[in-house]
Amino acid sequence: MVTIKDVAKHARVSVATVSRVLNNNGYVGAETRKKVMTAIEELNYSPNEVARSLYKRGSRLIGLLLPDITNPFFPQLARGVEDEAGRHGFRVLLGNSDEDIEKEMDYIQTFVQNNVVGMITATNHVDYDMYQSLDLPLVLLDRTSSSYPAVYADGREGGRLAAETLIKKGAQRVTLVKGPAHVKPAVDRYRGAVEVLGEADVDFSVMSTTSYAFEEALNWAEELFKKFPETDGIIASNDIVGIAIIHEALKRGKNIPEELQIIGYDDIPQSRLSYPPLTTIRQPAYEMGRRAAELLIQRIGQPQQEHRSIQMPVELIERHTTRKDDQE
Amino acid sequence: MVTIKDVAKHARVSVATVSRVLNNNGYVGAETRKKVMTAIEELNYSPNEVARSLYKRGSRLIGLLLPDITNPFFPQLARGVEDEAGRHGFRVLLGNSDEDIEKEMDYIQTFVQNNVVGMITATNHVDYDMYQSLDLPLVLLDRTSSSYPAVYADGREGGRLAAETLIKKGAQRVTLVKGPAHVKPAVDRYRGAVEVLGEADVDFSVMSTTSYAFEEALNWAEELFKKFPETDGIIASNDIVGIAIIHEALKRGKNIPEELQIIGYDDIPQSRLSYPPLTTIRQPAYEMGRRAAELLIQRIGQPQQEHRSIQMPVELIERHTTRKDDQE
DNA sequence: CTGCATTGTGTAACCGGTTACATAGAACAT
DNA sequence: ATGTTCTATGTAACCGGTTACACAATGCAG
Numbered sequence: 001m002v003t004i005k006d007v008a009k010h011a012r013v014s015v016a017t018v019s020r021v022l023n024n025n026g027y028v029g030a031e032t033r034k035k036v037m038t039a040i041e042e043l044n045y046s047p048n049e050v051a052r053s054l055y056k057r058g059s060r061l062i063g064l065l066l067p068d069i070t071n072p073f074f075p076q077l078a079r080g081v082e083d084e085a086g087r088h089g090f091r092v093l094l095g096n097s098d099e100d101i102e103k104e105m106d107y108i109q110t111f112v113q114n115n116v117v118g119m120i121t122a123t124n125h126v127d128y129d130m131y132q133s134l135d136l137p138l139v140l141l142d143r144t145s146s147s148y149p150a151v152y153a154d155g156r157e158g159g160r161l162a163a164e165t166l167i168k169k170g171a172q173r174v175t176l177v178k179g180p181a182h183v184k185p186a187v188d189r190y191r192g193a194v195e196v197l198g199e200a201d202v203d204f205s206v207m208s209t210t211s212y213a214f215e216e217a218l219n220w221a222e223e224l225f226k227k228f229p230e231t232d233g234i235i236a237s238n239d240i241v242g243i244a245i246i247h248e249a250l251k252r253g254k255n256i257p258e259e260l261q262i263i264g265y266d267d268i269p270q271s272r273l274s275y276p277p278l279t280t281i282r283q284p285a286y287e288m289g290r291r292a293a294e295l296l297i298q299r300i301g302q303p304q305q306e307h308r309s310i311q312m313p314v315e316l317i318e319r320h321t322t323r324k325d326d327q328e
Numbered sequence: 329m330v331t332i333k334d335v336a337k338h339a340r341v342s343v344a345t346v347s348r349v350l351n352n353n354g355y356v357g358a359e360t361r362k363k364v365m366t367a368i369e370e371l372n373y374s375p376n377e378v379a380r381s382l383y384k385r386g387s388r389l390i391g392l393l394l395p396d397i398t399n400p401f402f403p404q405l406a407r408g409v410e411d412e413a414g415r416h417g418f419r420v421l422l423g424n425s426d427e428d429i430e431k432e433m434d435y436i437q438t439f440v441q442n443n444v445v446g447m448i449t450a451t452n453h454v455d456y457d458m459y460q461s462l463d464l465p466l467v468l469l470d471r472t473s474s475s476y477p478a479v480y481a482d483g484r485e486g487g488r489l490a491a492e493t494l495i496k497k498g499a500q501r502v503t504l505v506k507g508p509a510h511v512k513p514a515v516d517r518y519r520g521a522v523e524v525l526g527e528a529d530v531d532f533s534v535m536s537t538t539s540y541a542f543e544e545a546l547n548w549a550e551e552l553f554k555k556f557p558e559t560d561g562i563i564a565s566n567d568i569v570g571i572a573i574i575h576e577a578l579k580r581g582k583n584i585p586e587e588l589q590i591i592g593y594d595d596i597p598q599s600r601l602s603y604p605p606l607t608t609i610r611q612p613a614y615e616m617g618r619r620a621a622e623l624l625i626q627r628i629g630q631p632q633q634e635h636r637s638i639q640m641p642v643e644l645i646e647r648h649t650t651r652k653d654d655q656e
Numbered sequence: 657c658t659g660c661a662t663t664g665t666g667t668a669a670c671c672g673g674t675t676a677c678a679t680a681g682a683a684c685a686t
Numbered sequence: 687a688t689g690t691t692c693t694a695t696g697t698a699a700c701c702g703g704t705t706a707c708a709c710a711a712t713g714c715a716g
Contacts, residue, residue, distance in 0.1 A: 004704095347674055
């Protein structure tokens with residue numbers, strides 16, 4: 001490994017001078033600068049980030065904690081933060097918590113041990129000691145809290161929008177699929193939907209599910225049709241179960257959207273690929289990730305700043321699992 | 329931040345002693361050990377990984393370079409390596425190359441700057457200087473090379489298997505979708521399929537595509553049916569375009585699998601969710617990631633070892649876009 | 657010509673760990 | 687009793703950077 005000392009020796013200057021040209025601070029003579037530059041070139045030197053980080057007490061790393069990148073909603077968030085972070089010279093240390101506190105704490109410890117300069121986390125547990133005692137810039141992503149800045153989409157509004165849409169399009173017996181109770185955004189959108197359904201002139205039932213896992217999505221769908229065979233409008237807890245429901249409905253010979261309307265949540269990329277393509281409530285995932293990184297980097301610059309949260313708009317993406325306007 | 333010095337002071341011993349109890353090496357008296365342990369507890373101390381890494385010239389980080397975690401095949405690889413790495417106390421620094429050499433080189437630099445102890449990479453460019461001059465344990469994932477150990481699935485065999493299956497099930501006019509030319513595994517499976525199709529008594533045509541992106545998948549599908557409306561068997565370049573093809577076929581009123589059979593590649597989780605569920609060639613992605621991490625960690629232990637590659641089996645997953653055996 | 661500010665460069669302390677080496681007491685062998 | 691080995695602990699060098707500080711040369715004002 002070629003170190004700053006090698007460069008210094010090669011250029012016949014001190015390490016301090018090399019460091020100064022690297023960081024472009026302090027005084028360096030034009031002549032000297034050139035010598036150093038060539039030495040760096042010739043030795044193909046690149047500074048050790050670890051050493052720098054030790055002295056500076058801060059790396060160029062950002063910790064990113066997500067529930068599970070295997071769920072197609074999250075890779076988009078991740079790319080958003082990664083791309084924006086990269087644009088500012090930061091890199092991402094990624095952790096999947098699987099919504100498990102143990103893992104979450106482990107990762108946070110790792111982040112701290114590696115001197116990350118900030119953290120972005122999609123957690124339901126900001127109120128734990130672990131976070132409280134952290135004195136790092138921190139931004140919540142896809143989650144909210146009164147104590148930290150956050151970037152999130154309005155789940156309640158999303159839930160309302162889904163329910164309103166279904167009602168407006170003439171669904172009479174709505175089934176609302178409720179996501180896992182320990183996942184905050186899932187309950188937000190559930191509540192939003194219930195608010196609207198409760199006020200409207202429709203029958204509705206709720207089916208609870210306990211996970212978003214692919215493997216179980218088809219089971220939820222099957223269970224749903226067993227319990228509520230007469231339903232003519234389904235609000236899925238997310239696009240995955242939405243797509244699973246399309247599958248199951250088609251299997252049972254239901255006509256979509258004439259007999260049965262379905263509306264998903266998230267607008268993951270594959271929801272336009274289903275047939276019929278899934279109507280859904282879009283969360284701008286990539287953009288959310290990007291904004292979170294932006295916010296974090298801003299706070300790394302001025303940590304004192306009072307915190308600002310960003311609520312992103314949700315949006316109805318009308319595809320073909322809902323009817324063309326069926327005004328009452 | 330609480331450092332080893334604070335602990336030492338608090339326990340009235342030297343930093344060396346604290347370090348010795350932390351690492352469980354050297355001699356430490358029972359009494360002293362206890363004192364140190366309590367001090368650690370009381371101060372809630374956890375050692376700074378950066379400092380350790382500097383001295384040891386090696387962190388507990390592994391660099392993982394993937395094309396794009398937004399493509400659902402890769403998150404599974406990523407989880408495989410992450411989980412296995414975690415089991416051995418390693419963490420993952422993730423980079424998305426987008427199959428772009430610039431980005432790839434940037435990430436590699438970041439990895440070495442951060443003293444990663446090893447790298448796992450899905451690259452088509454192992455032969456570049458960047459890699460040659462690297463003296464880190466390195467394993468290829470989902471790619472091959474004669475110079476490095478690799479974990480990959482047999483693409484040629486997968487292509488053959490897909491073609492054989494379609495032929496055996498009675499397809500007469502096969503369309504083979506060829507993936508991007510610069511992605512190695514894509515051309516392997518293409519070649520495998522061509523081998524079999526060339527020998528068989530069927531007509532076949534090839535349609536070239538230049539990306540795996542979601543946004544374009546439907547366009548490829550549309551183009552395919554325009555160019556080859558009479559096809560009765562399609563080998564998709566991966567499951568995403570497979571699913572897009574199902575969509576387009578259904579839209580055009582084709583009966584699947586009676587009129588048209590489709591076979592995908594990868595077995596991403598969502599391919600069982602399509603309707604009809606997609607028959608596909610499975611690559612054991614999670615397991616591949618896991619094995620790659622395993623292999624890498626092994627090599628970190630004994631770097632001299634001559635390198636072993638692991639070829640994982642591909643497997644036909646018969647779902648409902650192919651017919652129940654239609655023996656000739 | 658003198659004094660002060662500006663420019664250029666080097667020396668060494670520092671970041672927070674690990675470990676080689678020194679030192680000393682205890683245990684054991686002869 | 688003495689030498690040797692084992693156990694226990696501390697001191698200080700080291701990892702590869704950054705930067706405070708010291709010092710010298712130069713420029714410029716008065």
